[in-house]
Amino acid sequence: MLCQLSVTNYAIVRFLELEFRAGMTTITGETGAGKSIAIDALGLCLGNRADAASVRPGADKAEVSARFSLSDVPLAKRWLEDNDLELDDECILRRTVAADGRSRAYINGNPVPITQLKLLGALLIGIHGQHAHHALLRADQQLVLLDSYAGHQLLLDAVVKSYHNLRHAEQQLRELEQTAQERQARRQLLSYQVEELNDFDLGEQEFVELENEHKRLANSTALAECLQASMLMLSEDDEANIESLLNRVISMADELVSYDDKLSSVNTMLNEALIQVQESRSELQHYADNLEMDPEYFAQLESRLSKVMQLSRKHHVTPNELYQHHQSLLAELNSLDSNDEMVEALQAQVQQYQEAYQQAAQKLSSSRQRYAKVLDKLVTESIRELNMPKAKFTIEVNFNEQTMSLHGSDSVDFKVSTNPGQPLDSLSKVASGGELSRIGLGIQVITSQKVATPTLIFDEVDVGISGPTAAVVGRMLRQLGSTTQVMCVTHLPQVAGNGHQQMFVAKQSKGGMTETSMVPLNREQRIEELARLLGGDTITSNTLANARELLAE
Template structure:
């Protein structure tokens, strides 16, 4: 659940720090005071789409931070945190998001930098925001299959996962089949091109390590004169007129004679003698290397030509000789398959047919699970709608004729149908629901899904749109029922909803030094009576409206006590 929320420089909010508790929290205030802005900030915090337009005018950045606690039942969130290497052993999660005027976006989870995608993945398992956008999704038939799958997620997830894996395999196999069933001319052209490439690579007679060896030879030939000159000078210094070795030989004799007189020079004599013999051997090796050196003018051109040939092949077939050899092996295999196209195509068609049969079985299994879940959802929706004064409404999950082709989610096409009045035929939800009916329908779904998803923080942004009277009271009681044992934050204009709240925040907009700011005040006692009176009466608060507000609060206390017991 959401414990703390800090917002800085978001729209008209300069700085805001809020603490939340379990149960039902209502946020009320005049239109435009910033109630929905707080929900928008929460949406951004849990991975919503960001924009520099959110940043308060004149500021460089906006910052949002939220502290959440998670219970052991929210396994989806704990697994997502672990999979992303985020430590939450204390069952606490801090989400942070910063947006800069430059467009830079920074996200952190428990202090660790994260992508917006990871923030959204974690955030979606911490808090569920119900807004007008979801009303629009409910009016879209394509969204209904997702809702049904969410309802039956525990039952459907294993099979759906198997289906998706098999579907990906089937799509890849089918793409290969399409490639193999192209017209004969394309395949013949492909075969000719591959054979040309194969001949070019084969005729090059590539050998691993050849390029490195050629580069080394090129280096030697390119520096032949310098190598020869240096070796000649070294040999001359040792054995030429400069008599390097002869001088060392004389030094060896003189030190040897000295060691015959004084034994303590024996080690020095041996060292000089050893140096002489090493130099003598080195002079012989230099002479041998000079004898081997032979410059052939055409050899460098030959090496250059071979290296150029290798570079041409690398530009066409791979970055290295090894990669070219590997590519040639792939060509060999494809040529073999193209040459025996009918046999290969037959084998591929057999594999495709087997995959299709396996996919069909999984798709039918999905359909069976969904149809069973649909009956349970219909029953539970009916029960919820009864409590929201829609006793005559009929709700049905309609399964259309299965798709002729597989989709990512199976072969099912699902749409929610409804009849709100006796005698009226069932019609798609998008064609019959009014604003108030749609609000109650979504609230019924949220009530049901809150039991299935393990998310203990739910946000209702003006879920009571288009209702009043006893329906408003029913919605207030339904929201409170969702909040029992969890946490619900609710923006509302209905006094019935405000009266049922465990905690009440009043959002106000003030202007100071020509700047607009939003402030939040926690209400209790007389303050709560005053605000509910304003919600009942509008601008003018009277003793009668205050009495009415007090009665609503008293009645709400009784209802809440009964529900808790």
């Protein structure tokens, strides 16, 4: 619950520090005194929009902080833990607004984005404004109120999850189906290209091998001449060859070693050189013996190389890249075939998600219809107490399987009959302004009892209500305050008198500056304030007696 609110340099508030207790707290004051200013300031701590106008004239910044007890708010504790913010039995929300309009937000002293203030604030406080009953005319708000009362969050989550799954699968399917014609055209082209390349069947390293073989055969004459000359120089020339010369040097080396064995290594190297020359000559002879020029084979080789060049130009790749290009086209063709299989799989998946959504939406609708009947009875009883003795209220829940949304397949219509013999019809068509405010207040009080928010604020929700009806409203809010912290800004003495405690708002002007203050009232001060609300500025013994009676009740 809200324990303390501190406000500095906000609007016409210079400084305000308020302590709050459990139960129902009523806030009263003269018209224009700024009874709602503390609630507006609190709204800053809950993430409401801030601007430079929030700062008191002449001040550098406005600052608002709110301290909450979390002893009975497990959802808020879990949220703080999930967001790695300091967790204790208390929580402090703080907001500053500079004179230039820039604002900063803090949770337990940690700087946070405004969105986090909003998320945590929604778990701590619920605010009902004086025009909240007008929202009852909107179908979407009626649905929210019914769901809030029903509290079937798991059913709502199941619908949301099914809806997202369905829409995601439909989007994937739509994208594939939209490109089906393009894929078919691409498949035809790829099929022709891949078939041609499959028929040619170029190996991964074949082009390099073809090039080398072609170069060898194209230069076979030069090869033969060079081979013959090399072998002559190595051993076959009668006049001089390397082998005979090495033999002569080896003979001289043998003689040198006989004179000095330190030269034995030279002798060894010369003998090894002779062996290398003899082996080189043998290799060249072997190569020469196998060097053949087959014109038919050479023609086949040239033809295949020519085909490689032709296909490379056709596919705009180099000959070295043709093999890999072939593999890429083949992979793309297989991918297009798998896309067709994916279309079929997605179609089946969409069907499954549609069925899952329908089941989730149907369960949610059944729950809504069940709780709608309970709420029908409670609201009818409530508004009959609020000086509408013959009224009847009902919630119509219509399920339409053709409708799919994040909120299910239901349309909800709040209907009322305010007079005997009058048929039930939508609120917007039947209820007057005063009736609508009473119906709205009754619904707010009833639904608030089911919501886990520990603090509820009612900001002049009793506008348009007076007399005995106001007394009923006061008793309703007091009863709600027995289980939930309730704060109520009101101008009705019947409502103010029902508070467990009361605060008074006053506005003073001094030195050309206006300042608003808010103070708690003791019993005698409450009697005087209630008397003022009952009789105006002139307080008589009768109004004081009436005030005492209100407070006693």
